[in-house]
Amino acid sequence: MTDLELILEAAREAGALAVSARDKGLKIWSKDGGSPVTDADLAVDALLKTRLRQARPDYGWLSEETVDDPARLDTARQFLVDPIDGTAAYLKGKPWFAVSIAVVEAGRPVAGVVLAPALDETYAARAGGGATLNGVPIAPSAAVHLEGAAMLGDAKMFAHPAWPAPWPPMRVESRNSIAYRLCLVAAGTFDAAIAMSPKNEWDLAAADLICAEAGAALTDHLGRGFAYNEAIPLLPSLVCANRALHPLILSRVGHIDLPQR
Template sequence: MPEPDLQLLTDAARAAGEIALRFWKRDPQVFIKADQSPVTEADLAVNALLSDLLLGARPDYGWLSEEDADNPARLDAERVFIIDPIDGTRAFINGEDTFALSLAVAEGGRVLAGVVYLPALDRLYSATAQGPALKNGAPIHASDRAGIEGATLLTSHPQLAPQHWPGGVPDLKRSFRTSLAYRLCLVAEGRHDGMLALRDTWEWDIAAGGLIAARAGARVTDRHGGVLRFNAAPPQSPGVLAAAPGLHAALLARLQPLAQG
């Protein structure tokens, strides 16, 4: 059942958040990974604690984390943890409060339980595959916006370049947050109407937040409108589009007009 897993994820996220805050705004040591992205000593400490807590409680689950080498054994596990110890590492390094911990459990390609925790704000989003989306225990709901005009979209500026939009660049209000998981949760609570990432996206960035947004009533797909699948090899999705259902359809029509004809 996903409920015990959700409680486990919640408790682990809060414990790991305390570790992250010990390093936040204290000039943590920064390393540069092979892909030129930064990782801090906080990421590694949070990852170590989550591994101990989660695999200690569920030793038969697979493990997929941004900060660990990928173990192909996860592909044969019935259930797998999908973890981003700190999503929004650049925001964390800069002392911003919008970094997030993203924790999920997936089975059969679907996420069963997910938690996104922003420890600097003490803001915890959660959902199970059959339950409501919650923020600090209270139900949240995605926007009901049906069209593009006046919509707010969380995305980076390059995503709105004309070459990505054969149906015409949409006229909307753009905002941005470093953490993909947090962007998905902002859609879940209706503070923004949608979010879009066109680049291939790592599973650990979107597993928990994607479930939360979907359970809040948003439509969540890859950039082509396809179903998101998890615990894949490699663990990437062809982008992600999450938005109020009507807005999702309108954006997809602009991105792929021929597919709508």
């Protein structure tokens, strides 16, 4: 079984568990930083950790819901996992949450799956093999102008008066799951996605490969690509778009000074 086949099977099991756990009722509490977590997050994490590490015991492990073990830094390949990305939507009964699983080698994802179980959408990719949605190849949109673009991001951010030049009129929407947002751009459902706040490696790794294989561009706001399995698994920002819009967005956000990891 290939890595992609393995994580596809595991993601399907995890997605089914997430849906059934929400249907049964959740126990909810807050992490140290104040963000919500549920018993389902931990149950899905445990399922994936058992399933994947039994199949690949030599792979490292980095997950939102597992205490980080620096031993992963010395492994040749790693699983990067977000058991339930988009917990806020998950808690509210919305469909915009996803299971995100990537296999990383030498700092880059080589297999990735983002599965949105409530929407029956499975995005998948392997390095050099293209990207798919439910088995059908995907590609980003052909939009060439920001005006009128379908943008995923914070509407208040775009409307802020501090921008050197106002953003043109755009259709701005939000989706809680970061991984799912990026997949929507990779598939051409939206034209671009922007976030000017730090994101964790497990949020982006699988979707990064899906975007690359689909033909979308994903970088930080300075146009730099991402490396994974770092000692501090935090990324400063994200700009994701088709190849025409990506440089137009960078020209508007590149002046922003954000903390680096």
